[in-house]
Amino acid sequence: MRRFFSLRRLAALWKKEVIQMRRDKVTFAMMLGVPLMQLILFGFAINNDPTELPAALVAPTQDHYSRAIVSALELTGYYRFVYPGVSASEAERLIASGDVSFVVTIPSDFGRRVDRGDRPTLLIEADATDPAVASGAISTLGTVASEALLHEMRIASRDDANPRTHLNVIVHRRYNPDGISQYNIVPGLLGVILQMTMVMMTSMALTRETERGTMENLLAMPATAMEIMLGKVLPYLGVGAVQVIVVLGAAKLLFQIPFVGGLGLILMGVLVFVLALVLLGYSISTFARTQMQAMQLTFFYFLPSLLLSGFMFPFRGMPVWAQWIGELLPLTHFLRVIRAVMLKGSGYADVQASMLALGLFVVFFALLALARFRRTLD
Amino acid sequence: MTGAAVDVSGLVKKFDGKTVVDHVSMRVEHGEIAGFLGPNGSGKTTTIRVMCGLLIPDGGGGTVLGYDLRQRHKIKREIGYMTQRFSLYEDLTIAENLDFVAGLYGLRPARRYVRDALADLGLTARRDQLAGTLSGGWKQRVALASCVMHNPKLLLLDEPTAGVDPKARREFWDEIHLRTENGLTVLVSTHYMDEAERCHRVNYISQGKLVASGSVAEVIAESRLTTWIVDGPHLSDAAHLLSGKPGVDEITHFGKTLHVVGRDASALERSVRAVARTTGVHAQIGDTTLEDAFISFMTNGEGGAR
Ligand SMILES: Nc1ncnc2c1ncn2[C@@H]1O[C@H](COP(=O)(O)OP(=O)(O)O)[C@@H](O)[C@H]1O
Ligand SMILES: [Mg+2]
Numbered sequence: 001m002r003r004f005f006s007l008r009r010l011a012a013l014w015k016k017e018v019i020q021m022r023r024d025k026v027t028f029a030m031m032l033g034v035p036l037m038q039l040i041l042f043g044f045a046i047n048n049d050p051t052e053l054p055a056a057l058v059a060p061t062q063d064h065y066s067r068a069i070v071s072a073l074e075l076t077g078y079y080r081f082v083y084p085g086v087s088a089s090e091a092e093r094l095i096a097s098g099d100v101s102f103v104v105t106i107p108s109d110f111g112r113r114v115d116r117g118d119r120p121t122l123l124i125e126a127d128a129t130d131p132a133v134a135s136g137a138i139s140t141l142g143t144v145a146s147e148a149l150l151h152e153m154r155i156a157s158r159d160d161a162n163p164r165t166h167l168n169v170i171v172h173r174r175y176n177p178d179g180i181s182q183y184n185i186v187p188g189l190l191g192v193i194l195q196m197t198m199v200m201m202t203s204m205a206l207t208r209e210t211e212r213g214t215m216e217n218l219l220a221m222p223a224t225a226m227e228i229m230l231g232k233v234l235p236y237l238g239v240g241a242v243q244v245i246v247v248l249g250a251a252k253l254l255f256q257i258p259f260v261g262g263l264g265l266i267l268m269g270v271l272v273f274v275l276a277l278v279l280l281g282y283s284i285s286t287f288a289r290t291q292m293q294a295m296q297l298t299f300f301y302f303l304p305s306l307l308l309s310g311f312m313f314p315f316r317g318m319p320v321w322a323q324w325i326g327e328l329l330p331l332t333h334f335l336r337v338i339r340a341v342m343l344k345g346s347g348y349a350d351v352q353a354s355m356l357a358l359g360l361f362v363v364f365f366a367l368l369a370l371a372r373f374r375r376t377l378d
Numbered sequence: 379m380t381g382a383a384v385d386v387s388g389l390v391k392k393f394d395g396k397t398v399v400d401h402v403s404m405r406v407e408h409g410e411i412a413g414f415l416g417p418n419g420s421g422k423t424t425t426i427r428v429m430c431g432l433l434i435p436d437g438g439g440g441t442v443l444g445y446d447l448r449q450r451h452k453i454k455r456e457i458g459y460m461t462q463r464f465s466l467y468e469d470l471t472i473a474e475n476l477d478f479v480a481g482l483y484g485l486r487p488a489r490r491y492v493r494d495a496l497a498d499l500g501l502t503a504r505r506d507q508l509a510g511t512l513s514g515g516w517k518q519r520v521a522l523a524s525c526v527m528h529n530p531k532l533l534l535l536d537e538p539t540a541g542v543d544p545k546a547r548r549e550f551w552d553e554i555h556l557r558t559e560n561g562l563t564v565l566v567s568t569h570y571m572d573e574a575e576r577c578h579r580v581n582y583i584s585q586g587k588l589v590a591s592g593s594v595a596e597v598i599a600e601s602r603l604t605t606w607i608v609d610g611p612h613l614s615d616a617a618h619l620l621s622g623k624p625g626v627d628e629i630t631h632f633g634k635t636l637h638v639v640g641r642d643a644s645a646l647e648r649s650v651r652a653v654a655r656t657t658g659v660h661a662q663i664g665d666t667t668l669e670d671a672f673i674s675f676m677t678n679g680e681g682g683a684r
Contacts, residue, residue: 003451012481016470023469217465220430221482222454375450377432 009223013231021235031201035193035243039250042189053137055102056083056091063111065152069122072148073104078137091125101127102137114153125172142169186257187338188311190247191331194270195277195305197243198236202281203294205232206373211291216377225373229366233278240274260345269337269351272358276330279365286372305329310336333357383408383532383563384429386440386447391424391433398424400586401438406532406565406579411558413577414567415672421586422567423462426534429565430459443531455483458525462536462567464517468510472501472520475509476527483528491527499523499553515546522550526557533557535566539573551576571669582672589675594668601671603627604643606650608636610659619657623649628673639670 021028055073059066062085073079079102083094091103105123113120122145126138146167209215218228244267251257259266281298288294306312308322309331315323326332333354340346340354348355384406391399399421406412416422427433429442431450445452466475476495480488496502499519504512509520518538525533533554539547551573554564566577574580574594581591590597608616617636620626625645630637638661640646654661 006484008484008486009482012478015481016467016474016478019474020467020469212468213461213463213465214467215465216427216432216461216463217459219432220454220459220461221479222451223482224451376434377427378434 004224005226010227010231013223013227014234017231017235018238021239027201031197031239032242032246034197035246036250038193038196039186039189039247039254042185051077052080053078053101054082054099055079055104056086056094056100057081057104057106058086058088058091059104059106059110060108061111065111065114065120065149066106068148068152069106069145070104072144073141076137076140076144078140079104095125095127098127114149119168120149121168121170123170123172138171138173141171142167145169184339184343186247186251186255187342188335190244190251190270191273191309191334191338192306192311193247194240194243194274195331196302198240198274198277199281199284199301200295200298201239202233202236202278203284203288203298204291205282206285207288207291207294210289219375219377225370225375229279229282229369229373233275233282236278237271237274240270240278244270257342259342261341261343261347265341265348265351266338269334269341269355269358272355272362273330273334273337276358276361276365279362279369280330283365283369283372286369286374305331308332327357330358330361333361381441381444382406383410384412384440384442384565386429386438386442388438389425389428389435389440390437391421391428392436398586399428399435402583402586402588403438403440404581404588404591406563408563409558409561410578411554411564411566411576413574413580414565414583415569415574415580416567416583417569417676420583422583423536425583426459426536426565426567430454430457430534432459455528456530457532457534458528458530460521460525460533460535460538462540464509464521466509466517466520466524469508471506471508472496472512472523473505475520476524479524479527485528495523495527514541515543518542518546518550522553526562531561531563533562533564533566535564537567537569539568539570547573571667571672574668580668582675584676590671598666598668598671601666601674602641603639603666603670603674604641604646605664605666605670606638606646606661607664608638608650608654608659608661609634610657612657612659616653616657616659619653620649623653625649628670628677630670630673637664637667637670639666639674641674 057070070081070084074081081104083091083100086094088105091100091105094100095103103125105125107121107123110120110122124138124141149167206215209218223231248266252259280301284297284301285294288297304325308318308326309315309329310326311331315326315332318326336354337351337358340351382405384404387403389399389402390397402421402425404425414422414426424433428435428447431447431453435447439447441447442453443456447453467478470478473492473496476492477488480491485491496505499522501516501519501523504516509517512520522538539550542550547570554566555576558564566573568574577594579591579593580597582589582597590600592600613631613634613636617629617631620629620636620638625640625642625647626638626649627641628637628639630639638646638650650661653659
């Protein structure tokens with residue numbers, strides 16, 4: 001029997017954890033129920049296509065063309081022009097304060113350009129902080145505006161006009177330079193769901209033994225800190241795998257999220273991420289003395305990681321100090337990997353930095369937990 | 379192996395500045411059953427935990443099975459420790475618990491070790507019962523099975539029979555005696571006097587200090603107590619009159635007799651005879667029991683024999 005590490009001892013610890021996990025019906029149900037519940041909740045939020053969003057119109061010269069475009073936009077149901085005639089600076093203030101979600105600017109030379117047969121320009125600024133809000137409205141904009149213009153020109157019997165060159169629509173997605181779209185949410189959700197269950201479950205790993213009094217027996221037997229750690233966290237890789245299948249399957253079937261990149265790379269990212277998570281949870285359990293403390297520490301980690309990882313708010317839109325904190329969260333790096341690979345089809349080289357960061361978390365949390373592990377009852 | 383199975387000296391353990399184990403020295407010879415006695419909170423569990431490497435002593439040291447106390451990993455593999463509180467997994471069955479333990483000790487084939495351990499302790503019929511659903515006596519058997527499965531050289535048993543019915547207690551002790559015949563050394567803490575009498579040697583600890591150790595006869599002799607057994611009518615009157623008289627340290631009711639115990643034999647005799655004359659009770663000299671000795675050690679605290 002080896003002194004420092006023995007596969008047989010690890011296997012015994014692993015088997016025991018799996019049996020306990022299986023017998024704990026509530027926890028087991030939660031591990032599968034939580035991802036499904038979250039997916040459905042978030043899924044509906046995503047499918048909810050908001051309408052009647054407040055908009056401001058900046059149109060120094062209000063002619064029949066601009067009126068036609070504005071009424072066509074209102075007819076789509078997405079826009080409601082609550083500020084139909086404001087100056088550019090007023091509009092800037094309105095969108096910054098969140099009073100309007102859109103600012104539509106029709107330049108003063110718009111009518112002249114149409115009449116001249118030039119290519120007129122239409123500028124739309126969208127508050128893209130909430131991607132679900134902006135995307136539906138923006139996607140309809142180009143066609144609706146062009147059609148309205150075309151229609152208006154036919155009335156003016158300018159049927160020589162070529163619709164293809166008629167309108168140049170410039171869209172500015174404000175406050176969301178990464179261009180987070182609703183597609184970004186579901187891959188991100190995979191990270192959040194994994195994080196929630198993995199960290200929460202493993203954060204109880206040692207405190208549960210201590211509270212039930214089984215720690216004394218465990219420590220009296222020849223298991224090493226490394227074996228106990230691996231025995232406690234490895235069973236959760238299996239749980240993680242099931243969750244990944246559930247979420248990715250749902251992403252494909254329910255929400256038609258595209259899979260552009262390689263599945264292998266996605267799974268590799270998930271594996272490293274889950275390892276980092278279970279070791280983080282286990283580290284928490286070496287700090288906590290009771291299960292209650294473990295829960296509190298876990299939530300102490302959850303909140304910043306939801307807010308500062310780029311899951312809820314675009315990462316590059318955050319103040320620099322917040323970005324620095326974000327860099328210290330595994331979720332941030334996982335989101336970069338999964339979004340890049342799933343949505344943009346990035347290869348390993350593109351996500352290498354984030355992968356390495358995740359790998360560093362694995363090493364760091366493992367060393368932290370081993371250093372913190374109490375080999376005695378002192 | 380040379381030397382004693384347990385040979386520790388000057389052990390000190392403090393919790394938050396409070397000294398719980400105070401310079402305890404103890405020897406347990408190979409193949410003997412050593413009793414470890416003392417009232418609740420006197421430091422028995424803490425001393426045993428230090429011996430099996432679960433607590434690091436603040437002072438003192440020694441060897442267990444020839445290994446220094448600091449060689450925890452080596453000690454762990456050769457001892458069996460049965461905790462005071464049941465500390466196997468209640469959500470695992472008996473067989474699963476034993477299988478887990480077999481795996482940790484690297485016993486191969488685990489299945490056979492588990493089967494033999496179950497059979498040895500009469501647990502085979504209950505092998506698939508969850509440990510949490512067992513009664514005290516059965517839990518204690520499972521705990522014993524799990525700590526002897528790897529054939530340890532030394533067993534440390536912490537109040538193994540607390541809350542167990544007398545029949546199960548007797549069976550448990552028979553089992554222990556059987557195993558020591560095959561060379562096993564046992565250190566067992568208890569506060570049952572009848573159990574102390576089944577030990578080859580006893581060690582008595584009070585408020586963290588070891589106040590007596592030796593064979594039962596030695597400990598009794600060491601206490602230098604004289605015991606008078608008083609019987610007859612009006613026992614309670616006699617007890618009343620005796621209390622506080624010169625030489626009378628302790629009066630205990632035992633059914634229809636009184637045990638009157640004192641360290642000063644001649645003063646005690648005078649007091650007992652005087653009371654016997656006035657109340658008409660019958661008094662004769664008797665054997666001092668281990669319990670009398672321990673009560674005397676406890677009440678005399680530090681002043682006890684060593
Ligand atoms: N981990 C601990 N922290 C603080 N005090 C402790 C701890 N363990 C035991 N004690 C205290 O040490 C004393 C001796 O306890 P213990 O060794 O369990 O006695 P015994 O086993 O003889 O009943 C008790 O007063 C107990 O409260
Ligand atoms: Mg105790």
